[in-house]
Amino acid sequence: MIRCVWALCLSLILASCATTGNTPAGAPPMDAVQTQAVDAYRIGVDDQVQVAVWRNPELGITVPVRPDGMISVPLIGDVLAGGRTPPEVAKDIQEKLAAYVRDPQVAVILTELRSHEYLSRVRVTGAVRQPVSVPYRPGMTVLDAVLAAGGLTEFAAPDRSELHRRTGDASRTFEVKLDRILNRGDLATNYPVAPGDVITVPERTF
Template sequence: MCGTCAPAALGAQAAAPAASAASTANDYRIGVDDVVQVSVWRNPDLGITVPVRPDGKISVPLIGDVAAGGRTATEVAADIQTRLTTYIRDPQVAVILTELRSHEYLSRVRVTGAVRQPVSIPYRQGMTVLDAVLAAGGTTEFAAGDRSHLYRKSDKDTKTMDVQLERILNRGDLTTNFTVSPGDVITVPERRL
């Protein structure tokens, strides 16, 4: 490889991750409790920095409530810009995420049903069903552990995985001790009497 070619090749390789990161940032969907900053060029009085309310909206001076939850910053900026044209000639709006808080809620694992303490715990890489159930204090005496389920939501549907919790706890059979993902829900039903 020639000496002048190497820097150009390295520059192209370095640009690829940067473009990927920018694409990911542009695709981020704003969630409840995320903090957004709205700036309107040459109109500092219309600028705000606010958390997204539980209803998914933010209040913007002059135009009122604007839906932000589930939308990208670019989509929210375009909506505000369109609505401001009634009051301002050629408004230029920027929406910037200053704090990403909603991912903390989405990045949890929940354990419900016949456990000692139903919990919503922060996801940790490598966490398994057993780890999550132990964080919930284990099962109660009324649990039907082998009828437990792990629910995982994807873009299109919810996947259900059978978990044989009694076998995991009592026999050390780790066949169904699945690795959990952020947003998973583990349910432990009670025995039928």
């Protein structure tokens, strides 16, 4: 139940960031990538989170995580958020609220990633004007990251670009057609990025 509510709220937050077009074979659905990225994110000090309790709006709060890693929730007091994922915090709050609310349904939503400057970054390398390591933020796409790197150089081979992602011990690579994204408006490979992703843009072979 927690995960269902969490997924619903997450989809509403990220809906405005969704792109159009067909997803290439072998690539994860965009909604799945976004959900996995945020579900796996470990909340840091000063990140801002929203706690929503279904049908109990008076119990909802939006607060930053304190230096001790805690947030204060109505009825139950302090709950540890720092170092945990949003679904883990939601489960803890739900279990504690069960003593006061019948069948509570809780969602914990990241509204501002303030600790991500040192926790989560996305890197762009290769034939871009300024290779960069930029802070991850919810809704960020490949195009956002490439633009943060100043765009492509005249020597780039944009349609041979790749997105590299590590999940646990596994590593996956996805083809990114940057020329189609930039010049044709084809957003099929404009994937949402996740913390730790690396985007590489090779140079043309002369």
